[in-house]
Structures are given as C-alpha cells and as structure tokens.
Amino acid sequence: MKTRVTExxxxxxxxxxxxMSWISIPEMVAAxxxxxxxxxxxxxxxxxxxxxxxxxxxxxxxxxxxxxxxTLLFPGAKENAKVLLEEEVPVINFSLGKGDWIVxxxxxxxxxxxxxxxxxxxxxxAQRQGADGLVVTGYEAAAHGGDATSLVLIPSVVDAVNIxxxxxxxxxxxxxxxxALALGAEGISMGTRLMATKxxxxxxxxxxxxxxxxxxxxxxxxxxxxxxxxxxxxxAAVKAYRKGFMGMPDFLAALGxxxxxxxxxxxxxxxxxxxxxASGVKNSVMMAYLANAFKAxxxxxxEGDMSKGVLTVGQAxxxxxxxxxxxxxFERMAQExxxxxxxxxxxxx
Numbered sequence: 001m002k003t004r005v006t007e008x009x010x011x012x013x014x015x016x017x018x019x020m021s022w023i024s025i026p027e028m029v030a031a032x033x034x035x036x037x038x039x040x041x042x043x044x045x046x047x048x049x050x051x052x053x054x055x056x057x058x059x060x061x062x063x064x065x066x067x068x069x070x071t072l073l074f075p076g077a078k079e080n081a082k083v084l085l086e087e088e089v090p091v092i093n094f095s096l097g098k099g100d101w102i103v104x105x106x107x108x109x110x111x112x113x114x115x116x117x118x119x120x121x122x123x124x125x126a127q128r129q130g131a132d133g134l135v136v137t138g139y140e141a142a143a144h145g146g147d148a149t150s151l152v153l154i155p156s157v158v159d160a161v162n163i164x165x166x167x168x169x170x171x172x173x174x175x176x177x178x179x180a181l182a183l184g185a186e187g188i189s190m191g192t193r194l195m196a197t198k199x200x201x202x203x204x205x206x207x208x209x210x211x212x213x214x215x216x217x218x219x220x221x222x223x224x225x226x227x228x229x230x231x232x233x234x235x236a237a238v239k240a241y242r243k244g245f246m247g248m249p250d251f252l253a254a255l256g257x258x259x260x261x262x263x264x265x266x267x268x269x270x271x272x273x274x275x276x277x278a279s280g281v282k283n284s285v286m287m288a289y290l291a292n293a294f295k296a297x298x299x300x301x302x303e304g305d306m307s308k309g310v311l312t313v314g315q316a317x318x319x320x321x322x323x324x325x326x327x328x329x330f331e332r333m334a335q336e337x338x339x340x341x342x343x344x345x346x347x348x349x
Contacts, residue, residue: 001334004164005187008112008132009065009091012036013330014187015177016135016166017194018142019069019093020312021045021294022301023201026054028326030061031199035327040093041068043080045298051080055087065090067114072097074290085111093135096144103130116168118146119153120160127161134161135189138169142191142314143229145169151183158184172316174336181337192314198325203304206232206311207323215318223247224310225293232313240296240310253292 005014015037017024021044029039041058043051051068058066068089070081073096084092085105092106095116103113107130115126116135123134136157138150146153150169158165167185170176172193180188195202196210210232219233221241231237293310300309324332 001337003181003186005133005166008164009038011038011065013334014166014181015330015333016040016067016187016189018168018189018191019043019067020142020191020195020301022298023191023195024069025201026057026061028194028197028199028201029058029066030064031197031326032194033058033062033064033066035325035330036064037326037330038091039064039066040091041066041089043068043084044071044074044077045294046080047076048079048083051083052087055084055089067091067093067112069093069095069116070099070102071095072099085109095135098129099126099131100129103132114166117157118144119148120157123157123161123165127163131163133164133166133186135166135168136185137189138167140315141169141230143231143312144227145230145314150180154180154183154185169314170316172319174333174338175340176316176319177333178337178340190316192316193320193329194326195313196320196323197329198323202301202311205304205306206300206309209234209306210311210313210317211320211323213313213317215315217317218313218315224296225290226288227290229293229312230314232311232317234306234310236296236306236308237310240293253295 001013003014013036017032017040019040019042021042024040024042029041032039041054068084070077072094081102088109091112092102093114094102099115106113112132114133114135115131117123117126118137126134136154137145138153139145139148140150150167154167164186166187166189167180168189171180171188171190177188196207217233218230219237219241220230222228223243224241296310299305300311
C-alpha cells in the first residue's frame with residue numbers, strides 16, 4: 001500500500017498503533033513495526049529513565065521505524081518528551097499541549113512529529129507549529145475522542161489542512177481502512193483493535209471481555225477523568241463515571257493516587273503537589289480526576305481487575321471477534337481493503 005503516510009514514515013501499511021498506557025509496551029511497539037505498521041510507545045506511566053530504557057528495548061526488538069507519544073497535560077510528560085528527543089526517536093506523537101518545541105528539536109535530527117487533535121482548529125494550530133501530520137480522533141474512539149464522528153470529522157479536517165491526516169476512532173478492519181482512505185485520510189490509528197492481539201500488553205481477562213461486547217457496550221462522560229472519556233461499560237466503569245458531589249472528584253482518593261503516580265514517575269511528591277495547586281483551581285480539579293482514572297485504568301490493564309478496573313475502549317470493540325497476532329491482523333486488513341476496492345470498481349463501471 002502506498003499513501004503519504006507510508007512514504008512519510010517508511011512503512012508498509014498505513015496503520016499506526018495508538019500509544020496506550022500499559023498496553024503499548026516495547027514488545028507491542030516492535031510487533032506493530034515489524035508487521036509493517038508504525039508502533040507507538042506509550043510513555044504516560046513511565047519515568048524519564050524508564051522511557052529511555054523502553055526506547056532502547058524497542059530498538060533491540062526491531063530495526064523498523066517506530067515512535068513514542070507525549071501527552072503534554074500529564075505529569076512528567078515534558079521530561080519524557082525531552083528523553084524522546086535526546087534518543088532521537090524517529091516519530092514523536094504529542095497531544096493535549098503546544099508542541100512547537102518538540103517539532104523544532106525533532107526536525108533538527110530528521111525526526112517526524114504528528115499531533116493528535118479532535119477538531120479543525122487544533123489541526124490548523126498543529127500545522128502552524130510545524131507538525132508533519134495529524135492523528136484526527138472521532139467521537140467513536142477510546143478515551144478522548146472529539147465531539148464529531150469520524151465520518152464527518154475526518155473529511156472536514158482533511159479539507160482544512162495540507163499535511164497528512166491519520167484517522168482514529170472506529171477503525172478495526174480492512175473496511176474501515178478503505179473507508180478512511182475514501183474520506184481523504186492517508187492512514188488509520190488503532191487502539192481498541194490492536195489491544196486485542198496476542199502481543200498486546202493488555203491483561204487477558206480484558207482481551208477476552210472486549211470480544212464479548214458490542215458497539216453499544218461503552219460508556220462516555222466527563223466525570224471519569226475530567227476530559228470526556230470513553231470506556232468499556234462494566235459495573236466498575238458505571239460507578240467510576242458517576243457525577244461526584246457538586247461535580248467534584250474524590251479528592252481524598254486522588255491524594256493517595258497522586259502519591260502513587262509521583263512514585264511511579266520518580267517525581268518528588270511535594271513538587272508535583274505544589275505544581276498542581278499553582279496551576280489553578282480548574283486544572284487542580286482535572287488533575288484529581290486524572291489521578292483517580294489513572295489508577296482505575298492501571299488496575300484493568302495490568303491486573304485485569306474487574307471490580308475496580310476501568311478499560312478505555314472505543315465503539316469498535318463491537319467489531320472484534322478474535323485475538324490474532326499483529327502480523328495476521330495487518331495481512332487480513334490489507335486483503336479486506338483490496339476486496340473493498342475490487343467491489344467498488346464494479347460499482348463505478
């Protein structure tokens with residue numbers, strides 16, 4: 001397959017792995033890259049040293065192009081982004097923040113930078129900042145999708161920008177890949193489909209559960225992590241998504257969870273705590289939400305905890321029917337896309 005995305009990154013298939021915390025681990029990243037896609041390392045739950053070690057592990061496992069993400073709103077993200085630049089990671093994917101400094105530094109060593117956005121305004125801003133491409137995330141996606149569905153969001157952003165667009169949200173097979181290309185995208189990013197593969201870092205209990213769920217078995221709301229998030233609908237998720245007193249998060253739980261996050265990221269807790277408070281009331285509330293959500297997501301992905309864990313998935317969970325290897329999945333998707341092309345060629349005769 002040949003698109004601007006395959007040419008930009010030097011990959012076989014225009015398919016990118018979403019950088020999912022505790023799931024997009026080095027082994028998963030390498031599996032995607034070795035299969036012909038673009039693996040993206042999730043750095044959200046990693047300290048700067050762990051990020052460096054993970055990058056080097058990816059390089060031990062593959063000689064193919066790969067990338068890593070930096071969710072700039074999260075604690076420790078800027079430190080991790082600096083590590084990505086120091087290690088000269090080929091592709092950096094940033095989100096939830098201004099990434100012009102990442103673009104400037106990455107371009108100096110020949111790296112590429114893609115920004116994750118959810119609307120035209122943010123896409124144009126990322127283009128002005130020098131991003132080489134965009135991941136445009138529709139409402140169907142896991143975690144933080146946009147307000148518009150992919151069917152209308154993707155072509156609207158494609159029309160607004162000049163850089164390549166990678167479609168995210170609702171894509172899980174070759175039909176979806178063909179549809180994204182028809183909408184003007186140059187490739188797709190997948191999280192939900194790829195988390196249910198043999199190489200995925202997701203706990204097996206949730207891999208199996210994701211196969212049982214339909215397209216209506218997700219829950220979306222802003223009272224889980226403060227941003228508007230989609231997850232697998234389970235009793236634990238329904239409880240976690242309930243509106244707290246006066247719309248506020250559980251601050252007591254957040255204090256304990258934020259200590260765990262500081263320890264995990266190897267950050268001084270007092271520095272993290274003071275920094276959050278200094279950022280203002282609104283941001284402090286969001287950070288409290290994120291601390292609690294971080295804990296729930298880690299319980300699901302790492303431990304397979306069904307009683308307290310919450311797994312972010314997209315509506316594409318209803319399209320999952322097996323747990324293949326990444327290579328098997330990509331080959332199947334390519335064949336499905338070719339079959340779509342063949343069928344459509346008869347329609348337009």
